[in-house]
Amino acid sequence: MNLKEIAPDIYCLRMPIDVGEPDINMYIFDGEVPTIIDVGINTPEIYEGIQKALKEIGIKGIKQVLLTHWHVDHGGCAERLRQDGAEIFIGKKDYEEWVSFIEGESFEVFEKLAGKVWGVPDKELAAIMKYNKKLLYVTELPKKVQIIPIGATIKAGNTSLRALYTPGHTSGHMSFLEEEKSLLFSGDFLLPEIIPYPGAWLENDQVVSGLPSFLEALNRIEMLEPKEYFPAHGRSRRSPASRSQEMKNQIQRQIQNFTPRSTVYEGALEMSKGEFHPVITFVNLHYVYGWQTLMAHV
Numbered sequence: 181m182n183l184k185e186i187a188p189d190i191y192c193l194r195m196p197i198d199v200g201e202p203d204i205n206m207y208i209f210d211g212e213v214p215t216i217i218d219v220g221i222n223t224p225e226i227y228e229g230i231q232k233a234l235k236e237i238g239i240k241g242i243k244q245v246l247l248t249h250w251h252v253d254h255g256g257c258a259e260r261l262r263q264d265g266a267e268i269f270i271g272k273k274d275y276e277e278w279v280s281f282i283e284g285e286s287f288e289v290f291e292k293l294a295g296k297v298w299g300v301p302d303k304e305l306a307a308i309m310k311y312n313k314k315l316l317y318v319t320e321l322p323k324k325v326q327i328i329p330i331g332a333t334i335k336a337g338n339t340s341l342r343a344l345y346t347p348g349h350t351s352g353h354m355s356f357l358e359e360e361k362s363l364l365f366s367g368d369f370l371l372p373e374i375i376p377y378p379g380a381w382l383e384n385d386q387v388v389s390g391l392p393s394f395l396e397a398l399n400r401i402e403m404l405e406p407k408e409y410f411p412a413h414g415r416s417r418r419s420p421a422s423r424s425q426e427m428k429n430q431i432q433r434q435i436q437n438f439t440p441r442s443t444v445y446e447g448a449l450e451m452s453k454g455e456f457h458p459v460i461t462f463v464n465l466h467y468v469y470g471w472q473t474l475m476a477h478v
């Protein structure tokens with residue numbers, strides 16, 4: 181367990197998770213309304229790690245869990261904390277994605293999209309599905325949640341956070357801005373090392389890529405000029421705006437260097453030198469789909 185005070189009464193708890201992702205950062209706010217942003221996967225190790233951190237800080241119980249998004253490495257452990265008395269806050273569309281994942285609907289949508297539209301062959305598609313379904317075991321849908329109104333101010337610890345809508349990676353991804361010190365808790369929206377892969381979701385019964393809304397959100401957040409950002413993976417960085425510009429430039433370059441193939445699958449495979457991997461190819465399919473969407477818009 182790695183616990184560090186990043187600002188007065190605000191702590192970063194970093195823990196390893198073994199679902200093929202880098203360590204997860206959770207942010208704990210001590211004070212009047214003890215709050216945690218993101219909670220890791222649903223395992224005893226993560227739950228105990230959080231309890232240990234709370235004890236070390238001197239917090240008796242968490243009142244609020246704010247989720248940047250529903251993905252298993254961020255929301256997995258939320259139900260356990262709800263059972264201890266915390267209220268769970270999440271963006272509306274992310275809650276819907278979570279329900280659809282738990283009920284299996286999202287698997288059906290993905291299977292159809294990947295097989296029929298993206299051209300993923302049956303065997304490889306089955307391998308991706310098998311891996312994705314394993315993630316069901318490291319998350320638990322909370323029995324009750326509060327939907328975060330976009331732009332709402334939420335008291336956390338001794339300070340308050342403004343809820344910002346930052347979709348792209350998921351359809352309802354939220355980031356939280358501590359306005360007094362201008363600190364942005366960015367989840368998987370702004371990451372220091374990678375560009376989060378754009379999600380794909382249904383909008384009016386049509387599958388859309390999250391990449392256009394991601395770029396739009398980057399522009400919006402840049403204008404707020406936060407001083408520093410605290411991502412869900414990796415180290416905190418100064419100047420979120422310059423990281424945002426860097427990512428936008430990189431996406432432009434990726435699109436310029438990308439030669440459309442006959443299928444999204446072929447494009448994704450080329451990114452990993454023709455080699456298939458259930459996780460890497462899954463992620464790359466989403467990048468390629470995003471680039472194609474943007475190219476079609478130009």
Ligand SMILES: [Zn+2]
Pocket residue numbers: 201251253254368412413
């Ligand atoms: Zn993540």
